[in-house]
Amino acid sequence: MMVQTLKTHPKSFYGGVLFIAALLLSNFFIQKMEVMGQVPPFLVLATVLDILIVLPVVLFLFVLRRKPTLSLLAPIWLLGAGFVHWIVPAYAKEHLQYINVSIILVEAGFILLELLLLVILIKNLKTWKHNFKASIHTSPHLLSRIFTANQQTYGGYPKLERLIGVIATDASAIRYAFFPRLDHKPGGDHTFSYHKNSEYFGVFLMLVHAMLIEIIAVHVMLMQYSQTVAWIATIFDFYALVFLVADYQAIRKSPVVIQHNHLHFQKGLRFHMSVPLEKVAVIRRLEGEVLPEDRHSFNMTLAGLEKVPPQFEIRLSEAVDGYRLFGFKRKVMKIFLTVDEPERFLQTLNEERLVSKKDI
DSSP states (O other): OOOOOOOOHHHHHHHHHHHHHHHHHHHHHHTTTTTTSOOOOOHHHHHHHIIIIIIHHHHHIIIISSSSOHHHHHHHHHHHHHHHHHHHHHGGGGGGGGHHHHHHHHHHHHHHHHHHHHHHHHHHHHHHHHHHHHGGGGGOOOOHHHHHHHHHHHTTTHHHHHHHHHHHHHHHHHHHHHHHHGGGOSTTEEEEEESSTHHHHHHHHHHHHHHHHHHHHHHHHTTTTHHHHHHHHHHHHHHHHHHHHHHHHHHHHHHEOOOTEEEEEEETTTTTEEEEGGGGGEEEEEEEEOOOOOTTEEOOOOOOOOOOSSEEEEEEEEEEEEEEGGOEEEEEEEEEEEOHHHHHHHHHHHHHHHHHHHHH
C-alpha cells in the first residue's frame, strides 16, 4: 500500500518565501548594486530593519509557522548581520558600527549570565551531585536525571531553576559530544531503541557535512567585512555542530524505557518526559496514516529522507509535563512513536499496564 508522505504547504508558506526572496533581492540591488545611486544613511537603517526584524517575523509567522526561539533567532540574526555587512557599500559601513557593538554587548550579556549561573551551580555542587546520583533509580535518562537534580536543589526558586536549565542543556551537549562513555545505555528487556531502523543516520551525516562546509564558507565570507561578526558566527556554528553530534549520541544512548510503572522518553537533547502507566489511556497501532500534530502532542519518530508515519499513537488520560530544550515545558496529551521492535514493545507495554493497574 502506497503511503502519502508529502504534506502540502499552505499558501502562506509560498507567500512568505516569495516575500523573503523579494526582500533580499531588493536590498541586494539597492545596497550592493547601487541601482538608486549612492546609498544614504536612512537606506542603511531600512536594510538593517528589513533583514534583522521584518525577515525573521515573516519567516516564523508564515514559513516555519512556529513560535520564535532563541536557538533559531540567534543564528538568523548573525547570518542577517553578515548579509548586511556584505551588501552595504564600504563608504556606508560607518553606519553599521552600532550593529557590531550590539552583537558584542548581547554576547557579553549571555556569557556573564552563564558565568553567574555557573557560580551558583558550583556553590551548590555537592547537593546537586548527591541528588543527581540518587535520581538514577527513578530516571534512566540523563536529561531527566539532570532535571530531577535541578528541581530538588533549586526547587524553591523556579526562575533560577529555569535559568540553570540553560546550563544543563549546554552541559548535556558537551557531555554527550566529548565524554559519551560517562553515560551507559539503559539495558534489559524493558528498553526499546528507536534509531536503528530509521534513516536518521544518513540525515545526520548530511547535516554534519553541510555544517562543516557552512562554517568554513561563512567564516571566510564574513572575515572580509568584520572579524568580530565572523568569529561570533563561527562560534555559534561550531556550537550548533557540537549540539548536532551530541543529539545523535543522546538518541543512541536513550532508548524508550518502561521502568517503575513509568514510560520514559528522551528524544536526543530535544525532549524528555516520564509518563505514569496509569495515565496511558489508549495505545493505537497506526496503519500508515499521517496524523496531525498539535501543541499537546509530541512525535518521537526520527526524521528520514522522506516523511514516515509513526507506528503508534499513545493517548493519555490527562496532560503530562514534557520538557524541551533549555527546560521549556509542554503539556502533552498524545505521543507518536516508532521503535525498532514494535511487537515486543506493544506486548511489554500492555503487560506492564496490567501490572500497574493491579498495584493501584
